[in-house]
């Protein structure tokens with residue numbers, strides 16, 4: 443299998459190594475280390491969009507992306523080079539493990555820039571306005587890809603049923619976009635209470651780490667079963 447490990451926190455270090463480090467990096471690293479320990483032969487690609495954000499979409503990018511590949515001029519290929527590389531990485535991955543913290547109720551701009559670069563007509567979704575019924579179709583469907591989102595929040599109560607669940611636009615937005623591309627197998631875990639830095643944060647970290655271990659164990663079992671089939 444091939445893992446694509448993405449981090450998007452602006453904080454470069456992990457909270458298990460540094461006092462003001464990132465919790466989402468801590469969780470994504472934990473998941474990947476668990477995976478690597480059991481399946482050292484699997485390929486892991488790391489993409490740190492928190493430290494090296496992809497370029498945002500521009501008018502030239504849109505012009506290039508919506509020009510048919512055989513009609514593209516040299517400058518269009520150059521403008522799309524970064525996006526093409528990110529799409530190639532996504533196409534090669536079986537499992538995407540993304541650290542995506544909550545910034546102002548949504549995903550960080552760094553991760554949104556990543557998404558804007560991988561949602562590409564003709565590469566990750568199809569569009570044909572002449573197609574009867576639904577002119578859009580997901581090009582990554584049926585490839586067995588799955589997505590794990592590992593998040594962190596300063597406040598609490600953002601999980602389903604919580605006091606602020608209605609304001610959480612992180613997991614739902616990421617899930618919807620990847621679902622649009624055809625990646626519909628989705629799991630998530632989050633740490634809360636970062637802003638409080640008290641025993642509730644410690645309890646949330648412990649619970650999230652246990653949930654990550656469970657999730658990694660479950661997905662490792664699935665991978666082993668698929669390999670044996």
Ligand SMILES: Cc1cc2nc3c(=O)[nH]c(=O)nc-3n(C[C@H](O)[C@H](O)[C@H](O)COP(=O)(O)O)c2cc1C
Nearest residue numbers: 451464465466543544545546547594595596597636
């Ligand atoms: C720019 C910014 C905006 C934030 N907005 C929210 C928010 O809307 N709700 C919330 O609960 N926490 C918010 N936080 C707190 C972060 O979600 C929290 O610090 C989290 O742990 C950051 O992820 P990281 O630990 O992976 O860096 C915000 C933090 C920053 C830096």
